[in-house]
Structure formats: C-alpha cells, structure tokens
Amino acid sequence: MFSTIETPRLVLDKARLEKNISRFRDLAAAHNILLRPHLKTSKSLDVAAIANGNAKSGVTVSTLKEAEYFSAAGYTDIMYAVGITPNKFAHVKRIADQHKNNLLLITDNVIVARASADFAEAEQCQMQFLIELDCGESRGGIALDAPELLEIAQIFDQCPFISFMGVMTHAGHSYTTDDKERIGEIAEIERKTVVEAAARLAQINIQSEIISVGSTPTFIFAKSFDGLTEVRAGVYMFFDLAQFSRSICQLDEIAISVLATIIGHAKQSRSLIVDAGAFALSKDISANTFLPDAGFGYVCDPVTMERLGQLSVDTVHQEHGNIRLDDDAWFERLPIGSMVRILPNHACPTAASFENYLVVENEAIVTEWQRVNRW
C-alpha cells in the first residue's frame, strides 16, 4: 500500500485512533467527568474533531499558534496550558479580536496577575484566568499552601476585565513510574491539590468554575474524580512506546508510526540503515527507562504492524537510523528499498517532525491530515 510513497512519512492508523479516543470518552462518561482533550500531541483539526465528538469547544493547547489555529476553525473554550507572560498578551488579544475567542490562560505568579490586570484595563480587553498549582512535578505551579494563591485570585477577582475561572494542575511526574498503584496515588494527590485549592479560594468567596487535572496515566489509574470538573489528556489518542512501557496501552493500540525505507545494508556492522533518523523519530528516548530495548523505536512490518523479531532503531543520525541485527537473515527479509513502520518512543515529538499525517484504514491510504507546528 505504500510503494509509491516517499519516505519518511508519518502514518496514522484511523481505526486505532478512533478506538483510543472511544476508550477515553467512555472512561470520562463512566466517571461523569468532562474530558478536555489536549491537542498538543495531534495538533490537527481532523484528530480534534474525533477526539471532541465534533464539538468545537472545551480543548487544551500548548502554544498560542495552536490556540489561533483552533480559534480560526471556530473552537471556543480553549485552555492555553502553559504559563502566560506579558510578551504574549498582544497575541492573546489578537486571537480574541480576530476570532472572537477569549482563551483560558494560566499563571502561578503575582507579577503576571498584576500585569494582566493592567493590560486588560488599558486595552479594555476581556481575559480569563486559572491559577496553576504544583502537585509534585515541580515544573510550573504554586504550592497549595502558598499565600500567592489567594493573592493572585484576588487580583483577578478585583479586575473588572478579568474573569477568574478556577484552578488547574498537571501530574507530569506520573511518567516517572510504571507502578499502577503509585500512579493512582499520584492521581489522588493531583486531585486533592486542586480540590483543596478551590476550597481555600471558596473561603474568601472566590469560586472556581473549573477544577482541572490531567495526564494520560493519572486519568486511567485515578481512584476518584470527586470535586473535579474536568480532566485533560492528550497522548492517549496516539499512544506510544513510552505509554506501552508503563502498561498504559498495548502495542497494537499505538496509532502512530513512521514509514521508512531500508536504504542500506551495512554488512560490516551487521545492521540495516533506514531513512528515518533523529529528525523523523526525534531524539526522545523516554520509553527506554522501562523498556530498555525500545531504542529509538520498534521496527514493524509496514502492513501487519507486527514487530519484526526484536528489531529496534538503535542509533540515529540526522537522516539515518541504524538497526542492529541479531541474524543475517534480515538482509534477505528486508532488501534495500523495502519498507518498515517504526513505533515511536514518544508520539508528541515524533509527530511534530512532520507537517501532516498519512491516514490509513483497513490497509489502505485514505487521506492526509494537516498539523499546526511551532509557535
């Protein structure tokens, strides 16, 4: 089915995508919780439409470029889940003005809160803010007991141009373990952090309309969603070896792969060379922590998607990937010019190497979907 395709190409299996999305939509329905899909993995209108049941509202993005792209397509209720700084206010206002869409912004900082209020008043510009909490990852977010929690909320509450919308956090450290019990514990801390933050704010009569958590692992292994209004997750749509290595998905649920051509038989080093290297696969090796043979990706049959023996991409150069062989018979099975599909370590950076998806269904290429990359 790929014989005329120039490689490397990013391939998306539509049936797997739909199945993954259904699983998470069903999970959200079963827990009676809103799922706000994170579009940072797919960065695609077509994927978002499936992920969101064709509803053009209630999504998460990681860049203002994504926010603009989805706003231009009619999406509203978009959370930009990276701390805003004043040098991005003009862009936020442009999106509000041009696309009639007021983003949900986040901050963890008093100075940004004050600057936002100043900007909103000076520009007569409506803004919406959530406060970001840290639930243990120590990336963004303030501590639950930080005095700034109340201070920031009060700044927003007192500004007539800013709507204070609530609290959010992200348990990114749920990726540091493959122990489901431990992920469940992290999920519980994630939940309690924002629920208790909202309670602290309620004590000073500031209400949180949105109480938001999110990561793919914690959504799956959470024991409770009490008090939350929504969950954000993104990589579940595609999955990858990093998720497989943490028992979050099965290999045959990974919806994304890189189609590559065997361009060399390096007999002296007993390896195959493919035309998918660091630029096509990315240098992310996050699956290897719990899956030491992941390398830069599992090498699969391009049609059946069965892994070829124990083959992985072992080393990468800019445009070359090197697959070490355990048996010379692979030189016969995979002649120069034959193709493989490589399951990626981490779907987000691998997908970001490409501008579009070659969408396959029932062993046929059905269409091409675009992505919105960069900033």
Add this chain to the structure above:
Amino acid sequence: MFSTIETPRLVLDKARLEKNISRFRDLAAAHNILLRPHLKTSKSLDVAAIANGNAKSGVTVSTLKEAEYFSAAGYTDIMYAVGITPNKFAHVKRIADQHKNNLLLITDNVIVARASADFAEAEQCQMQFLIELDCGESRGGIALDAPELLEIAQIFDQCPFISFMGVMTHAGHSYTTDDKERIGEIAEIERKTVVEAAARLAQINIQSEIISVGSTPTFIFAKSFDGLTEVRAGVYMFFDLAQFSRSICQLDEIAISVLATIIGHAKQSRSLIVDAGAFALSKDISANTFLPDAGFGYVCDPVTMERLGQLSVDTVHQEHGNIRLDDDAWFERLPIGSMVRILPNHACPTAASFENYLVVENEAIVTEWQRVNRW
C-alpha cells in the same frame, strides 16, 4: 532589543556566522581544497549564499526537499548525501526536469545501482552517481575492499544515462572523541579510504572526478588533503555546545541560540521555568558526553551572550524548560517576563525546530531568514 518578540525564537548572530564561514573558507583556501558546504544545518538560502560566497554551485544537502529548494533557487552541482532508493527516483527526475538540475546521488549498493540504470534508461533520464564508502563509522557506505565497489562502478560506467562521478565518505565517528590527535587520525583514515577507493577504480579504468570527505572536526584537524578534490562540512557555520565540548570552537563563536522568556519561578524546586522546552531546544544532549553541565543548553544574557553563572536548562518538557538554581538571587536577577538566550547542544536539530531565523547584528534585529524543513 527583544522586548516585543514572542518567544521561543531562533536567533542567528550574523557577525559570528560570517566569522565562522570565513574561517572555514580560509582553511579550505590554505589547503587548496574545495569546500562543498553542507546545508543540512542551516537549510537556508541566505546562509548558503554567505557560506558559498554567492556561488550557486557546489553544495551538499540531506533531503530531496532541500535539493529541490536550492535547485529552484538556481543552485547546481548539489550532492544529496544520503543513500538513494528507487522510491525517490521520481522526485530526483522531477527536480531534474523542473529545475534543470541533475543531482549528485550516492549509493553503496549493487541493487540500487542496477535499479538506477534501469530507471535512467526507461525514463531516458540523466543521472549522476558517487559510491559511498565506510571509513569506520559503520553507518552508510561499503568497505574499501568490498568487491561491490568495482561492481557498482561498472554498472554505472556501462549505463549511457549515468555519469559515474567518484567516491565519498563521512567520518561521523570523529564526534566520538574530544582528542585532537585522534580526530586527526580519523581524518587520515577518512582521506585514505576514498583516495584508495579511487585508485582501485582507476585500475579498472574508471576515473573519479570527485573524491570527497567531510565532517567539521576532521576538516579542522586533518593532517593531509592529498588526493582529495573536496571537503564537505556544515555545522561549522553555526557551531554549538557539542562542538565546543570537543574544542572545535569557542563559546563566543556559537552563532545560534534560542531566545526564551522566564515564565515561572518554581520556588519549591528552586528553579526557573522558560518557554523553551523539548520542542524548541530538541532532546539532543550530545554535548554532555564531554561537557556534563551542558544539559539542554547554556543559559546566557540575551544581549551580551555571556553565560549566566553556571546556569543550564536541566530538564525539558514539551514547551517548558527547567533551570535549576544554585542561588536564590537568580529569582531577582531574572524576574518573570525577562529573557535569556540558550546556546544549543546541537545546532542541527535545534534549528530544525523553527521555520526561520531572527537575524541579529550589532545588538539589533536586522532581518528574518527562512528555512526549508522536513522532507
């Protein structure tokens, strides 16, 4: 100078770029050897024009998309330095037809050579080929003593539509050491490999017009260029921490950096958060082998480009970078909203995260240059 710039942005220092290029052009002139700049790092017409002294001929590329972009701009004598396979022949022919430019292709394989001859005859299409040798990296290329060397050359020699152009190799393993003597030895093996390959071919009356080697480290530390017709190198235009870590360049010669904004003060983990994460910096950590504090990049003052204390980007998430602090005073020195410039580990993947360069000169933004990414 950057106050109105939305971050992250890729910044290119024009004075440093020109100095690096001059150094290599002078080196080539001193050794009386042709420098065929590799454009895979910059992927930019503007950078290529400086690198090639405005000559539109004699360059190297890593993708057919680059080949097409430079061909469309009038470049000729372009070597596509990744082994070709039959699924890319149609693209090669399209470039030849549309842009009147016959690429220099490479192969290390008898099957590809035969397929090329068949394609060239069937399509009445002129093609030009070099044979790729392995000089120790064990990536692409055949061994010097492989019988296929003669066999491939004969296939080309006998095909009326194919011009056999010569031999090439790449000492990518020169990056595995920071010992100048050892790099010099690798350079000598690189040189001998192709010179001796050309001699083997001359014995069967097949002449090599091009005898080509190349890598930035081996070019600098080579003891001899005898018998070579040209050298390929690319990263020397920008340099990076990987080159600095191997004593190939000084810190103040690195021409490329990522402009980022401090978007968070994570007091609980004593770190700064910047809006340059894995997607802006890449996950390449190749400098760390010989420069353990490189992390995901050195953090510098945005104007003076002096490194700020011992600060590096220590961890990255998709859009977040985390800078661990040795002193709380940094929270005062780098308030939320202030900017830094980050020197990258490896210029090639970092630059590939962006569509364009913000070009600065004499502490002012002078222009924007475009790049051609992907395939």
